[in-house]
Amino acid sequence: MSAQTTEFDPVVILTNAFGRAIAQALGDNAGAADAMIAPNKRPELGDFQCNAAMPLAKRLGEPPRTVASKILRALEPVPIIEPLTDADIAGPGFINIRLRPEAIGELLAAFDTPALGLVCEGEPETVVVDLCGVNLAKQMHVGHLRSMIIGDALARIFERLGNRTIRQNHVGDWGLPIAMVTHKLQEEVDSGRMRLDAVTLDDLDRLYKEAQRDCTADTRGLAAARRWRMGPKAEAELEAQVTGAEEALADAKQTLLRLQRQEPATVRIWRSIADITMAECLKVSEQLGVRLSAEDAAGESSYAAELAGIAEDLVSRGVAEMSEGALVVKVEGLDQPCLIKKSDGGFLYATTDMAAIRRRVQQFGADRVIYCVDSRQSLHFAQVFGAARRSGYATKPGASTPSRLEHAANGMVLGEDHRPFKTRSGENVKLADLISEAMERAGNVVAAKSRDLPADEVAAIARAVGVAAIKYADLSNDRIKDYVFSFDRMLSFEGNTGPYLLYALVRIRSIFRKAQERGIGFDRHAPILPSAPAERALALVLLRYPETVRAAAKHLEPHRLCGLLYELATAFSTFFDACPVLASEGATRAGRLRLCDITARVLADGLTTLGIPTLERM
């Protein structure tokens, strides 16, 4: 497949050519040696380099430069490169490779298709992406930000590569904490203090915290008061608190039972809580340009009816066993087993996750399930994945091996003080507030820089710039690491930021607008003849696009694509500065226009693949 004449990726062409040369020169001794072709570390020496001679030399017991020389003698002519001689062997045995100038234009022309080199390889897979994970009755905060942004980007990357994706929002909508707040809201409504149709998410957030507090008995405080003889008044107060908490907890448990029995009055309250929370969640998704719909929500409640059956199934097949009164599934390689059922008969979130895996793999047909969740859950997922594989829930009907279950763990969002991102008073920052602040700040900058644009367009630009800033700042960092959130840095519009990428794109758009104004036509088949260093450099970055998208998918790392797009924007900016497009003439102008067009399409495609909005002007 890679030997097609339409191949545009010089790495692939060189890998094949050098692979054949290695096999011919060194025979079986070389085995299936990789040609180790890479972009040249030192551009002044060449465009690419072959690093294969050194490891082969070790295996063959010959000096590496001798091996390199043999490879070169066995190398059949490669049309895209300048002829190689021993003079191109450098250092311990690097082979420096330089593309012919015309070849770069030809490769780029082969790359210049609507698909931009990204065709589906092999069978498309069904990929389930678990993202967002919002909890009922709680404001969304920065903790959800990364899961949503990274999850959406990964889903888009898989879609771009031709796979079928299913987004799943594993909503925390079940269990005792939800019952607590349901009960609390019921009390507020019953007493007439609140009207169900006027409840806001802020109200729920407050009630949630109050319910938590109501249900937490201060038994340690009471014990301490008795031990230190703090007086009858203090003891009585604490006793009343503990009694009250026990009652509240009992009420909550009753509410949970009523929910499980689907009692209409209780379900009505719960449904309101769910509706209010999900409306906010979808609003935030929409603002951020995260593709997440109401249909993608599969809450814990949707699995509740399956849990008992799962426990029975696991016991009957000998997968689960009793341990210290609880039902567990032991997982090879882990000290702690996966807890399926508490000694009091209740189920845990691991049980729900097992049910989710079963549905995703066996019902949805997932070949891969990717969890975009906080890295703190890594032990939990190791347990659940292990238990799911053991139980067969992770295996598609008729398949012989389990589907791939992967935790795309993300680090935390930190404030500039390197502590978890909070408000000054120590509260979680509401995601809605964070987004509106980004847009407001972006609006200030846009209004200051783009005075000649109409007000409504400025507002639209500000929204796009704010979202691009937030999302690019998140995506361009290594997913696994904590990252430091800074409005000033992400909106500075300088350096490695979302706005910088957008700026590169709008500058290209502007060239084409000007071209049209001046009656300069665009020939999308014009020969590309990169002669200036900036043109060569830009072309070589463009050719790396498809492989970079694939690498981002392979490693579940969107920041690889961010890095390439930043390099592309930088290469274009340098080109823009050094190579006049419209002021040039003839073939040069036509070729440069086409180079601009391809650059704009790759930039836009890359940004869209990451879920970052694009712009015509800014």
Add this chain to the structure above:
RNA sequence: GCGCCCGUAGUUCAGUUGGAUAGAACAACGGAUUUCUAAUCCGUCGGUCGGAGGUUCGAGUCCUCCCGGGCGCGCCA
């Protein structure tokens, strides 16, 4: 106590399967605009890659130990 993750320039971050002289950006300083958006470009300055051993022709990358930071560790979700 056990486990996982992280440690790279003053700051924020890249660094591909182990490949040449570890790269950007910000900050600081100096330049560039009668020309397509200067929200830009070019240059200068800045590093014992947490430390010590080891494997290797070659280590930021792999192994061992140590230091520092974060997170997690059966009946919460």
